Amino acid sequence: MTATKTVLITGTSSGIGLATAIAAAQAGWRAVATMRDTAKSGPLLKAAEAAGVRDLVEVRVLDVTDPASVETCLAQVVADHGRLDAVVNNAGAGHVGTIEEETIEDVRAVMEVNFFGVVQVTRAAMPLLRASGGRLLAVTSVGGVVGQPFNEAYCAAKFAVEGFMESLAPVAATVGVKVSVVEPGAVASEFVANVGFDPTAEPAPGPYAPAFAAYLSHALGAFGAAQTIEQAAVPIIEVLTAEHPAFRVQTSDAARAFTGVKLADQDGSAVQAFTAPWVK
Structure with missing residues (x-):
C-alpha cells in the first residue's frame, strides 16, 4: 500500500467515518474525508494530528443529497490526484419513529440521505473506480438486515442500500470493481445523539407509548455495550x-450473531420472535 492510492469517505465529521479516515491514512491511503460542513472538521483534523497522519487526510465538502456537490467533489479529487481508488459510502442519519405518527415527508428525508445519497455517490464514482480497478464500500447497519421496531424508515433505507449493493456487486465485478457492505451493530458515537430525540424524556402519550418505552429501554441497553x-x-x-x-462483513461478534438470525431465517419467523420481546 502506498500513499498514491486515494479513498474518498463520506460523513467523516464524527463517528465511524472519522475513525475510518484516520485508519485509512494509517494504512497508507490518501484519505479524502468529506462532509457537508467543513466547519465541523476540527475533531477529524485533531485526530489526524494525534495519529501522525495529517499529511494524508484532506477535508472536502460533499453533500450526498446534492448531485452537483457530489460531481464537483469527485471532479476535484481526480483533478488533484489523477485517480480514485476506493469509495466508502458512510454518510447517513439515524431516525426513530413509527409510520402512524410521522409524515411521508419524514420518511422521504430518511431515504434521501441514507439511500439516495449512496446511489448518487456510487453513480458518480463508478467510472473512476472502473478506471482504477477500485473498491466500492457501503457502511450499512445490522438494521440493513434485521428490521427493528420504531426503525421502519431507517431500516427500509438500509435494506435498500443492501439490496442495491448486493445487486450491483456482480455487475461491478465484470468491470474490475469490488463491492462490499459493512454492517456495524451498536457503536458508541454521536449517531444516537443525532437521531433527534431525548432518551431521558418521557415518551409522548399515544397508542404506541408503552411499546416505545420498552424499545427505548432495550436500545439504551444495547448501546451501553457498544463497540x-x-x-x-x-x-x-x-x-x-x-x-x-467478502461482500458482507459485520464489525463485531455481536453484529454477526444479530444478522445471523435473519440470514438463516427463510420464512421470517425467527426475526419476528427475536424482536417481538423488545416492545413488550
Missing part, C-alpha cells in the same frame, strides 16, 4: 485492503 468507532473502523480497512474481500 468503539475505532473498533468498527478496523473491518472497513480490512475490506478496503483485502485481495478478495
